Amino acid sequence: MAAPAMTEAVQFTFFGSLQADSFQEFATHRARRLDLGYAFGQCSNEAVSVAVVGAHDLVDAFEMACSLGPHDCIILDVERKSGAALLSGKTKENLA
Amino acid sequence: MTAPTGWIPVALSSEIEAGASAGAVVDGREVVVWRDTSGVAHAWEDRCPHRGMRMSFGFVRGDHIACLYHGWQYDTAGQCRYIPAHPDLDVPQTIKVPTYATKEANGIIWSTLSDAVADEATPGETAEVTPLRSLYVDCPAAFIRETLESASMPGFTEPEGETIFAAVADSVWTLTTGEDRLYIGVQPVNPSQTALHVVIAGPQATYAGAGQAHFSTWLETLRRSLEDGAPEEATSAPMTTAEVA
Numbered sequence: 119m120a121a122p123a124m125t126e127a128v129q130f131t132f133f134g135s136l137q138a139d140s141f142q143e144f145a146t147h148r149a150r151r152l153d154l155g156y157a158f159g160q161c162s163n164e165a166v167s168v169a170v171v172g173a174h175d176l177v178d179a180f181e182m183a184c185s186l187g188p189h190d191c192i193i194l195d196v197e198r199k200s201g202a203a204l205l206s207g208k209t210k211e212n213l214a
Numbered sequence: 215m216t217a218p219t220g221w222i223p224v225a226l227s228s229e230i231e232a233g234a235s236a237g238a239v240v241d242g243r244e245v246v247v248w249r250d251t252s253g254v255a256h257a258w259e260d261r262c263p264h265r266g267m268r269m270s271f272g273f274v275r276g277d278h279i280a281c282l283y284h285g286w287q288y289d290t291a292g293q294c295r296y297i298p299a300h301p302d303l304d305v306p307q308t309i310k311v312p313t314y315a316t317k318e319a320n321g322i323i324w325s326t327l328s329d330a331v332a333d334e335a336t337p338g339e340t341a342e343v344t345p346l347r348s349l350y351v352d353c354p355a356a357f358i359r360e361t362l363e364s365a366s367m368p369g370f371t372e373p374e375g376e377t378i379f380a381a382v383a384d385s386v387w388t389l390t391t392g393e394d395r396l397y398i399g400v401q402p403v404n405p406s407q408t409a410l411h412v413v414i415a416g417p418q419a420t421y422a423g424a425g426q427a428h429f430s431t432w433l434e435t436l437r438r439s440l441e442d443g444a445p446e447e448a449t450s451a452p453m454t455t456a457e458v459a
Contacts, residue, residue: 152306153309
């Protein structure tokens with residue numbers, strides 16, 4: 119039987135040459151697929167901030183997926199901070 | 215061509231052994247048909263939610279099918295249960311392959327290509343069948359039907375006799391000569407290709423071996439004739455990957 123998943127909250131900022139709408143759509147799909155709570159912060163064509171909360175392994179999977187990004191975005195750098203401020207104490211359930 | 219509704223034949227039962235998987239295409243939609251080791255057949259969308267690999271390339275382990283690419287395992291409800299790279303992960307319910315209602319009747323595996331079970335029974339159900347073969351023809355279903363309506367099929371138990379074609383439903387045709395009857399499940403692959411899943415309506419004691427060879431040979435002749443005579447616009451180059459996707 120699988121061990122209880124360790125939950126963590128992380129704030130990511132993806133930098134690069136982005137199409138903000140396309141990237142948000144892509145990240146939203148991946149977060150839902152991975153059963154993560156998520157909240158977007160500042161979004162531009164240079165950087166998109168998104169906070170996620172969920173199982174540690176799935177947060178890592180989210181980072182990996184978004185570091186590749188949709189076909190029209192080039193990700194050059196990823197900033198990862200623990201304890202996502204964007205979440206403001208919210209749980210996965212009230213974010214998704 | 216309109217999308218088929220109700221029960222659609224996707225494979226001959228005898229061609230999908232326990233623990234095996236195969237791909238099928240119905241009106242351009244890719245389907246994996248697989249049988250778990252307890253013998254139950256399943257038809258799903260042929261795509262792993264992880265990286266999009268065809269599940270029909272995967273392998274069956276008990277009542278799970280695993281993707282060839284990264285080994286993600288799915289139970290008979292399509293729910294991902296195990297990710298080898300994260301063996302301790304309690305896999306979320308959101309990672310799931312779309313599954314379709316599936317049944318077996320008349321030696322053929324049928325699916326509705328949705329999670330809804332079709333109201334109607336499989337058309338023309340018959341008591342006992344002898345499996346024959348699946349025939350993939352580079353012709354539209356309408357052209358094959360038109361040809362079969364005037365076809366002459368030599369019987370096995372009685373070589374002479376008139377051949378009678380009947381369309382029991384859009385997805386089921388029969389050809390009868392004397393006491394011999396072929397039951398044909400019609401699977402439209404795309405506008406120019408059709409799969410016919412054919413069984414003999416009759417006991418294996420009568421038709422196994424020589425009877426199967428008799429009708430199989432006739433079907434191969436039929437296919438050559440169909441493809442030689444197919445209307446120009448109906449024949450086309452094999453589908454590209456983009457068309458399949």
